[in-house]
Amino acid sequence: MESDSQVREVKNCERENTKKQLDDLNISNDTISESFDSSKVETSLKAAIKAFEKDIENSSNAKILPEDIKVISGLFDVSLIDAENTLKVNDGNLNKTIESLMLDFSEFRNSFKKFMRL
Numbered sequence: 001m002e003s004d005s006q007v008r009e010v011k012n013c014e015r016e017n018t019k020k021q022l023d024d025l026n027i028s029n030d031t032i033s034e035s036f037d038s039s040k041v042e043t044s045l046k047a048a049i050k051a052f053e054k055d056i057e058n059s060s061n062a063k064i065l066p067e068d069i070k071v072i073s074g075l076f077d078v079s080l081i082d083a084e085n086t087l088k089v090n091d092g093n094l095n096k097t098i099e100s101l102m103l104d105f106s107e108f109r110n111s112f113k114k115f116m117r118l
Contacts, residue, residue: 068094076101 064087071094072083090097 064088064092072097
């Protein structure tokens with residue numbers, strides 16, 4: 001069994017290590033803060049929000065046909081909701097959606113083949 005002095009020594013070492021880690025974090029935070037330009041971040045965020053709102057508006061304007069949802073769901077074995085969302089991303093265009101999903105599947109298959117060769 002460890003004596004009380006050994007336990008205290010271990011705890012002191014742990015405290016010192018924790019204090020050193022916190023000091024290191026504070027130093028890196030100071031470095032980040034110095035190079036941080038809030039106006040650039042704000043501008044980027046505003047642009048991203050504007051683009052996102054435009055995408056949402058465009059996707060809500062896309063006409064999604066129930067037949068297309070069923071086609072995507074059946075071809076790719078996905079839920080009706082996933083099929084609808086995929087169509088929305090592709091502006092309701094069935095051909096574009098199929099091409100997109102085929103490309104995704106092709107990339108997945110190629111990655112899987114590479115993985116299997118390792």
